[in-house]
Amino acid sequence: MDRVISISLGEVMLKGKNRKNFIDKIVGQVKRAIADIGYEKIFNDMGKIYILADYESFESIIKRVQHVFGIVYISPCIRIKRNSDEFEKAVLEVVKEAMEKNSDIKTFKAHTKRADKNYELKSMDVNNKIGGIVLKNTELKVDVHNPDLYVYCDVKEDIYFYTQRYKAHGGLPIGTNGRGLLLLSGGIDSPVAGFLMAKRGVQIDALHFHSYPFTSDRAEEKVHNLAKILSAYTGNLTIYSVNLLPIQKEINKNCPEDEMTIISRRFMMRIAEKISDKNGYNSIITGENLGQVASQTIDGLNVTNRITDRLIFRPLIGLDKVDIMDIAKKIGTYETSILPFEDCCTVFLPKHPSLKPRLSDIEKSEEPLNVEELVNNAISEMKIVKIKQEA
Template sequence: MQRVMALSLGELVLKGKNRHTFLQKLIGDIKKNLRGIDHGKIYHNMGKVYVEVVEDNEEKLINRLKHVFGIVYIAPSIKVETNPEEIEEAILHVVKETLEKHPEYKTFKAQTSRGDKTYPLTSMEINNKIGGIVLKNFDVKVDVHNPDFYVYCDLKKDTYIYTEKIKAYGGLPKGTNGRGLLLLSGGIDSPVAGFLMAKRGVSIDCLHFHSYPFTSERAEEKVKTLASDIASFSGKVNFYSVNILPIQKEINKKAPEDEMTIISRRFMMRIANKLAEERGYDSIITGENLGQVASQTIGGLQVTNAVTDKLVFRPLIGMDKVNIIDIATEIGTYETSILPFEDCCTVFLPKHPNLRPTIEGIEESEKDLDIDSLVEDAIAKMEVTVIE
């Protein structure tokens, strides 16, 4: 008997002629995420990927595999040759382990997937065989409607027996949908936006704006921690750190006070756009949520969009704040996000921001600003850190 992790792939198996490309990318991501953990062969068979377990480190493997986008379920399984004796031995082994772990379980159901159509028994007949084995050897009953646990049998060239399916995040392998530059603040929203776009196959790097010394070094370390959390899902992250304070001072001197926030956002987008052009990003990603703050009204978003020709993803745009917090909690960024360190958006914050800005009106307010020079100077002084 060989212990393996059986990985269900969800939408990836629905791909057409390019399925092999997605599959090879996924296997590459699995290998990278399992670096430093002993494991055996990684292989693909009839719509699933399998990772051989070589020592008692299943929990570590599961925790790493849950961070690989493209995997929907992880099933710790026993692999045996497809013959009745070995299959029965695996069933007894797996059910015994399951009931030792969960003595409260009293009912079960057998469920077979017969990939090898040459096998002489039908799926229903195999389920009946499994049921008989379990009923004969364990003090449990069959419940086909609401069982405490399932005994799964995937019958292929080899057979895989398991009772547990651990939910992963699904999505698509990293980088299969291009590169995105995430505007990462220290708040709750932007790390969630990065996670959601990474889940759709976008390779993520992060652009952070600070206003040092008005904002502290500890505030920036907080954001780097959030970037590290994103890297645990998306892989290595380039972290671009830009001090926007000189720009904010110029805006404060030369533009109306009530447009401070929206003009600052336009400069952030200009800097992101220039970086995207220079460094080959296909998209810009923000954590903006419609109506959440003054700069995120429809007018505010139109005015911000006007300074970039890049595709801007806003995956949180129609979400409820409670939903965003739920995702942040699940992926482990929430507790860091709520640490009480200031960010650059609190500097020169207007008491009564303009809630209905127009492109023409904001362009008029910006006419005394040397926009190109301010953007180029900010990028020239930018710091870059690689976060694994």
């Protein structure tokens, strides 16, 4: 009898012939996430991944593994051999541990999954065996409809008992759906957008625009801190930091005031596309939300889209702000995002921004600008920051 951590996979198990590649990705990311904690062995047993490690490290390992996409549940288990005489001992140990943690437990239900159909007992027989052990040795009663405690049993090459299931994020493992360049501001939305696309298997790096010295070093530091929080989910990431101020000054000098925001946004897309071309990103990710600000009306988004043929992901496009804030709180970015430091979008902000820009009008307004030179100069001056995965 020994202690292991079981990892339940979600939609990865539906991938057919590609399943092994997805599982290998998850195993690799689990190994990286817990490398500094240490473990004895990671192995597969009929559809689940298991970690054999020091029991004292289980809590730390579970917290790390919860951030690995592709995983839906994590459980600390007791494992016994199929022919072991420790069945009763293992059942009582997981049940008594659960009761020690929660004195309100009065009822239970056994729940068996028999992955190996060659096992001599059927699932119902295993449930009855577990139930008899618990009823004989504790004061718990059976409740098959609304139990206080589930006693889980997985019958595979070995047999695993557990009572706890820690929820993870699901999704797909990082790197299985290409690479994306996230336009990362210091606000609430863009970190959530990055998280959601990483959850779909996109490898994330970030592009941040500032307007130094109109924006402060503290504002830049805030973005780096957001990236560090994101890195717990995405792994190591790179931030391309671009000063937009020279471009904003030229727009302010040569273009109508009400078009300032949308033209600035188009320059951001030009810069994102050029960085993507050079570094192999096949998508751009933004935190835009339909109708939230002036540049995010349907007309504004349409005019911005015309800059690039590259796929633009806007995972927040139809979410309510409250929904976005809830996700930000859940992933740990919210408190940093609301720190009161300015960002580049507040510089030269028009009093009455255009809500229904037309492409022909915007293109005409941009004619006095040396677009290519402005973009190239901004990229030539950009700084690159490497963020290591946050433990």
